[in-house]
Amino acid sequence: MLSNGNISSFIFCFSSLAFRSLTQFADHPLIVQFAASDAQTLADAACVVAPFSDGVDLNCGCPQRWAMSEGYGTCLINKPELVKDMVRHVRNQVDNPNYTAFIKIRIHKDLRCTVDLCQTAGVSWITVYGRTAEERHQTVHFDAIKTIKDSLSVLVIANGDIKTLRDVETIHQFTGVDGVMAARGLLSNPAVFAGYNETPLECVWDWVDLATNQGTPFTCFHQHLIYMLERVSSLPERKAFNSLQSSTAVIDYLHNTYGSPDTQTVGFS
Numbered sequence: 650m651l652s653n654g655n656i657s658s659f660i661f662c663f664s665s666l667a668f669r670s671l672t673q674f675a676d677h678p679l680i681v682q683f684a685a686s687d688a689q690t691l692a693d694a695a696c697v698v699a700p701f702s703d704g705v706d707l708n709c710g711c712p713q714r715w716a717m718s719e720g721y722g723t724c725l726i727n728k729p730e731l732v733k734d735m736v737r738h739v740r741n742q743v744d745n746p747n748y749t750a751f752i753k754i755r756i757h758k759d760l761r762c763t764v765d766l767c768q769t770a771g772v773s774w775i776t777v778y779g780r781t782a783e784e785r786h787q788t789v790h791f792d793a794i795k796t797i798k799d800s801l802s803v804l805v806i807a808n809g810d811i812k813t814l815r816d817v818e819t820i821h822q823f824t825g826v827d828g829v830m831a832a833r834g835l836l837s838n839p840a841v842f843a844g845y846n847e848t849p850l851e852c853v854w855d856w857v858d859l860a861t862n863q864g865t866p867f868t869c870f871h872q873h874l875i876y877m878l879e880r881v882s883s884l885p886e887r888k889a890f891n892s893l894q895s896s897t898a899v900i901d902y903l904h905n906t907y908g909s910p911d912t913q914t915v916g917f918s
Contacts, residue, residue: 678703680749684711685735686720692738695750704749704773707735709766712755712782723755723782729766736771749773753808753830755782756793763793764800774804776830795824806830812837814844836876848877854910857900867896874899 679702685691695705709725709732716722725732732752739750753776757763767775777797779789789809798805804827807820812834820829834841840852853874860870875891882890886906893899 678749680704680706680751682706682708682753684708684716684721686725686731688731688735688738691735692742695739695743695748699743699745699748703747704751705739706776707732707750707752710753710755710776710778717782726754726757726762726766729769732766732770740771751775753778755780756790756797757781760793760796764797767797767801767803772803774806774827775801776806776808779807779809791820791824794820794826798825798827804828808832810834811841813841813846817842836873837879839877847880850907851910853877853903853907857903861896870896871899874903 681695681698681702681704683691683694683705685694685707691705691707698705707725708722711717711722713722717724736750736752739748751772751774752770754763754766755778757766758781763777775797777794779791779794780787791807791809794805794807805824806828807824807826808830811817811820811829811831816834817829820826831841838845838848839856840849845852856870856873856877859865860873871893875887878890879887890899890902890906893902
């Protein structure tokens with residue numbers, strides 16, 4: 650996610666070759682998410698990434714104080730005209746009638762405000778994270794997502810606490826949404842949409858190969874593995890793994906603890 654100040658720097662230093670190196674021809678549809686509070690800045694950024702992506706997502710759901718103090722994130726739910734203006738600028742300035750503009754939101758305490766924003770935004774679809782700005786780990790309000798879906802003609806995507814394929818089926822049946830978005834669930838188990846309830850060992854080694862071949866920085870490489878191994882590791886194992894300081898140490902640990910890529914070890918499905 651790029652915010653206003655970062656968007657300006659992003660536009661200034663943007664290299665099409667660098668951006669292409671982050672994407673593959675098979676990685677489509679590809680959506681780029683921005684946090685913004687200025688219509689022209691967002692439109693400028695959208696024009697830059699448009700040749701290499703299929704749409705932009707305006708983040709209206711980030712609840713962090715720094716985001717709201719800058720005038721973007723979840724506070725935009727109280728500024729429906731600004732959101733509408735930003736979406737309109739993107740649509741008018743990106744030279745591609747099929748280019749998608751959509752928003753991701755949290756629900757407002759007054760659900761009517763959420764519905765009003767969705768109806769006026771002029772977007773192709775909307776992702777609804779089923780908690781308010783103040784809520785973190787409380788139960789997701791799928792009833793609110795259902796109300797929003799029932800009130801709109803555009804596509805609605807449900808987000809929040811999606812960890813298994815069973816969750817996907819249950820949420821779809823209850824809310825009638827057109828799709829789901831998963832974040833933390835996919836971080837802890839990238840194979841969730843393949844039907845796995847825990848990260849398979851093959852997936853772990855696929856990430857090792859991918860990160861090694863792409864030259865992924867150690868912090869990112871290590872952090873993703875921390876997420877993947879959390880459910881299948883004991884507390885002592887997690888502490889040991891989390892303290893590792895190099896890619897070599899990580900790979901050695903994986904071999905010694907869980908086995909090679911062609912083996913299945915207890916704790917992995």
